[in-house]
Amino acid sequence: MERRRAAIVAAGVAIALGLAAAGCESGSGDEGGGSDAVSFDANVSGALSAWAFDNADDVGQARIDYAAQQLQGVSIKMDQTGFDAQKFTARLAGGDVPDVVQMDREYVPTYAAQGLILPLEKCFTAHNVDPKQRWYPNVVGDVTYKSQVWAVPQFYQPPAIILNTTVMDAAGVKPEDIDTSKPDVLLAAVQKMYKASGGVPAVLGFNPQATGQTYLWFISQGGKLVGDSGAPTLDDPSNVYPLELLKRIVDAQGGFAKYKSFTDAFDTFGDNNQFVKNQVGAEVDAQWYPNVLSPYKDKIKIGAVPFKGKDGQPVTVAYGGSFVIPAKAKNLSAACKWVLALTDDGSWDAAATARAATIAKEKSINTGLFTGSPGPDKAIRDKYVKPSGNAGFDQVISTYYDVVATGKSAGASPAGQQLKQELTNAITAALLGQKPPQKALADAQTATMNAYRSIAGS
Incomplete structure (x- = not known):
């Protein structure tokens, strides 16, 4: 039981996925030039390295598996250590640059101001993603600095x-x-x-x-x-x-x-x-x-x-996790497609299915998943959040769903x-x-x- 509670909390703060650190050359992106020279291709290949995610729980593993299916032909390497700010800057300075890094959204404007991560408008355009439609406005606000979006956000637990x-x-x-x-x-x-x-x-x-x-x-x-x-x-x-x-x-x-x-x-x-x-x-x-x-x-x-x-x-008001792409990442296109796959409707449906199976096994109450995106939040609630037989808990769950759309961002500061x-x-x-x-x-x-x-x- 104690292990389960710890897993619940870890999933709530930042999804436990498990990603890695060994960037390999790919056909897209540049070798770390300015953002004006950066391009993202919807067709991906090669190897992808990612870092700064703890060990996967049921929700995380379902999303990993789903995203991997969307990147057929791409070799994904994963490092299962957590994010560390000093290690991040040291790795970038030493040339050991992952293609994707997970971090709390509060860190994002710091690295944006330092030019260590890329703005993602071109990534969104390559995949026809409108941040204003995919995520709650306050969630996008958390990763918006100088009118540019610098991360793909995930989770918003009000x-x-x-x-x-x-x-x-x-x-x-x-x-x-x-x-x-x-x-x-x-x-x-x-x-x-x-x-x-x-x-x-x-x-x-x-x-x-x-x-x-x-x-x-x-x-x-x-x-x-x-x-x-x-x-x-x-x-x-x-x-x-x-x-x-x-x-x-x-x-x-x-x-x-x-x-x-x-x-x-x-x-x-x-x-x-x-x-x-x-x-x-x-x-x-x-x-x-x-x-x-x-x-x-x-x-x-x-x-x-x-x-x-x-x-x-x-x-x-609450922050959550996010995915960023370092400025000198090698496989930009694969990084872009992968982080968007980890946060699309199919990924969250896979996660909700896995969580529902766990809850059924433990005979617990399904309180839903709060993804940071209004579409998946509603779909998961409609499909999986049913009356539990406990009126008090059901009213608590309903209250959180009622308030999730009222979020405000505290602002993004370096x-x-x-x-x-x-x-x-x-x-x-x-x-x-x-x-x-x-x-x-x-x-x-x-x-x-x-x-x-x-x-x-x-």
Whole structure:
């Protein structure tokens, strides 16, 4: 069971495929010239090397097998190690250049700004793919830098709020009280459910995932983290309100230090998870978490509501995985066709079929696959997501499907990784009371801008 839960989470963060590193010359593409000289041919041959994917699960293997069938005559070599930023730049500098690399979408604009990966408009044109039609707008936004798309995205698992109705019912709290667009209503509900023992939290009314869903809190509440040019905007005045709201929520539950210590001790993936133990009344969770909870469906009572923005409308924000083609890749045409095959409707149908077989064997609940593409998401839901007999779980699953189209991109910045770290530092400092929100955000902006200038120039 533990291995299965780990596989579920790994699949949710980035698909576990397994790809390799030994580029071989092919008839298409150039030897790493500028993007203007790059061409992609729909007819492919030769050898393809790819890297930065962990071992395949059922979903990943089905997609690998499907994509290989679409590239008859191409020899595909796979390296099953995970992505490492230092290793990536070292490999490129040493001439050991894979044709395809998988990485989190937050990395993409960094390497785009450095000229280490290729824009993919010509790849899309060669195969009649319209990014605006294949993927959700926010998913494309994650990999768009200076008006060009630099990666083929995959997966978008939106966050929503899972309700522990056992705790809520005992406190007299209703689902409509868990409303992130109405702070006073939300805080009143939190205070009804919150319990302490010996001065430390015993039950959280609401776990906001303060340092785990940072983009969601800021973008949904009117904040702005990245400017149109990709420059960080952490010190934008609009970012103060989300941080102040987070502080109100954690202060109402013992303060950040005690809150963090309590949540860090959760058995999140185990038999004594926070829903089984009734340690939370409500919690922000990504779409993959109901899979973790499904083995306990007879022990817990859950529901879900959308996470709402400051305007009262449902909203989601989350990154995911992607495929990039390095600028000096040798078999560009095969790389292009392969990554598009891994994300087309047939690939996702094969993946969903494999996952359905696994779920049937384990007698679990099919919560669907959230691919990053609206077409496959709907097709998989219609074909495989059926009433489970558990009304609470079914309502949770439906909520995630309802909100997936409400996604917003936090923006694409060459300093994306530094931005995430510095924003987390700012949140921590402000919630601990070490710095006022404005000061914490200003310091984070200074550090992130230094990183931005070193990558993208002034």
